[in-house]
Structures are given as structure tokens and as C-alpha cells.
Amino acid sequence: MAPPQKNSEAAWFGDTRIDPAEKHKLVGAVFDSVADRYDLMNDLMSGGIHRLWKNKFVGLMRPRAHKTLLDMAGGTGDIAFRYRRAAGEDTQITVADINAEMLRVGKKRAIDRGYIDGFTWNLENAEKLSFENNTFDNYSISFGLRNVPRIDDALAEAHRVLKPGGSFFCLEFSNVEKKILKKIYDGYSLRVIPRMGDVFAKDSNSYKYLVESIRKFPDRANLSRRLRKAGFDKIEATPLTGGIAAIHIGRKY
Numbered sequence: 001m002a003p004p005q006k007n008s009e010a011a012w013f014g015d016t017r018i019d020p021a022e023k024h025k026l027v028g029a030v031f032d033s034v035a036d037r038y039d040l041m042n043d044l045m046s047g048g049i050h051r052l053w054k055n056k057f058v059g060l061m062r063p064r065a066h067k068t069l070l071d072m073a074g075g076t077g078d079i080a081f082r083y084r085r086a087a088g089e090d091t092q093i094t095v096a097d098i099n100a101e102m103l104r105v106g107k108k109r110a111i112d113r114g115y116i117d118g119f120t121w122n123l124e125n126a127e128k129l130s131f132e133n134n135t136f137d138n139y140s141i142s143f144g145l146r147n148v149p150r151i152d153d154a155l156a157e158a159h160r161v162l163k164p165g166g167s168f169f170c171l172e173f174s175n176v177e178k179k180i181l182k183k184i185y186d187g188y189s190l191r192v193i194p195r196m197g198d199v200f201a202k203d204s205n206s207y208k209y210l211v212e213s214i215r216k217f218p219d220r221a222n223l224s225r226r227l228r229k230a231g232f233d234k235i236e237a238t239p240l241t242g243g244i245a246a247i248h249i250g251r252k253y
């Protein structure tokens with residue numbers, strides 16, 4: 001693994017410059033703190049829109065029986081559960097995340113839904129996966145890549161573990177281009193979201209990080225170039241809700 005460059009994403013925790021070696025610890029503390037309130041906060045902050053984005057995202061994966069999924073940074077299971085609902089029980093789904101607390105909440109939600117067989121839950125760092133080459137049909141990462149210090153290592157690992165013919169799907173916050181929407185969105189995210197974090201999760205700092213990290217994430221053109229560099233083909237980037245989020249797709253041939 002190459003050491004991170006001075007100005008790479010690893011050198012930033014939101015808007016704060018950090019020692020890259022500290023980033024996993026700082027991000028870990030955010031998700032330890034928010035795990036129990038994570039799903040409620042997503043609904044409150046997005047007014048439920050994240051559900052529509054996730055539905056569209058999973059629909060594009062064309063889930064079906066025997067088509068395996070690695071849901072990276074899968075956290076509390078939102079993507080995995082949608083995939084399972086669409087693909088049925090004859091499908092292997094691996095939910096992988098670096099944070100044990102997020103996986104704990106995810107496993108509990110899976111049991112509540114009766115999703116036991118066909119699910120594997122793994123502690124994994126997206127930058128260095130424990131899986132063999134050419135293992136999965138689909139790789140998804142939803143609102144996770146932004147938190148990974150070495151994005152290029154994660155993309156290379158995604159490419160490695162996908163089977164030839166497999167597909168990469170990323171759902172992430174993106175860049176809003178329309179001036180009026182950008183103004184409204186900036187006002188809402190910079191002022192209202194940390195306040196909501198304070199009131200509902202007693203943790204404004206984690207939600208401040210969330211908002212700042214969105215602004216540090218590469219734009220659609222940059223991420224598309226990096227997907228190509230990682231070896232992906234047929235790259236697509238589709239903005240959602242005026243570019244507040246985007247779906248990135250790449251194929252491995």
C-alpha cells in the first residue's frame with residue numbers, strides 16, 4: 001500500500017488537516033458514536049430521500065438469485081436488505097464494514113427481518129480486503145467511500161475482488177451545480193444538520209464531520225477518472241436530486 005500523498009483525502013478529517021495515520025481512528029469514533037441513531041438520523045436529515053436514492057441504486061444492480069454481492073461499508077444493512085428483498089433467498093450477501101458497532105446494529109436489524117441464511121458479516125477495511133481475487137458479481141459502497149482515507153486503494157481492491165463481468169456501484173454525496181440549489185443546500189447542510197445532530201443524537205461534531213466530508217469528496221469527473229485508473233470500464237456517473245448525490249458504476253472485463 002503506497003503512503004498517502006500530502007494532499008490526498010487521507011490528510012483531511014472534514015475540514016481539519018490531520019496526520020493521515022489518524023484518519024481511521026477519527027472516522028471510527030464518529031461511527032461508534034452514531035451507530036444506534038444512524039438510521040433515524042438518515043431519515044430526519046434527508047426527509048426520507050436517502051431511501052429513494054438507495055432504492056434506485058439497488059435497482060440498477062439488477063439483483064437476482066445466485067448473483068453475489070459484497071456490500072462494502074455496509075454499516076446497518078440498508079443496501080444489503082434491499083438487495084435480498086429483490087434477489088430472494090438464494091443469494092449470498094456479504095456485508096463488510098470497518099466498524100464493529102455499525103455491524104452490530106446491522107446484524108440486529110437483519111435478525112428482526114428474518115434475514116439469517118445467505119448473509120455474512122465481516123469486519124473489513126475497504127483499502128485491504130481479505131477476499132480472494134474474482135469472488136463477487138457485484139460490489140456496492142453506499143455513503144462509505146467518502147470515509148475511506150485511501151480511495152484509490154479501495155477502488156483497486158473492489159476491482160480485484162470482482163469477477164470478470166462483475167460490476168462496481170457507488171452511491172455517494174456529490175457536487176451540486178445549480179447556483180440556487182447549491183445555496184439552499186449549503187445553508188441547510190452547514191447550519192441545520194449539525195444542529196439536528198446535537199438535538200437528536202447529542203453529537204453535533206459527528207454531523208459537522210459528515211457535512212464537511214461531503215465537500216472534500218471528489219466530484220463526478222474526478223471519481224470517474226479514478227475508476228478508470230483502477231481498471232474499470234463503461235464508467236457512468238448519474239447525478240441524483242440536482243447532484244446532491246450520485247451513482248457511479250464501473251464494469252470489470
Ligand SMILES: C[S@@+](CC[C@H](N)C(=O)[O-])C[C@H]1O[C@@H](n2cnc3c(N)ncnc32)[C@H](O)[C@@H]1O
Nearest residue numbers: 073074075097098099102125126142143144147
Ligand atoms: C455513512 S455510513 C454508510 C452505511 C451504509 N452503507 C448506508 O448506506 O447506510 C459509512 C460506513 O462506512 C464505514 N467505513 C468507514 N471507513 C471504512 C473503511 N475504511 N472500510 C470499510 N468501511 C468503512 C463506516 O464504519 C460506516 O459504517
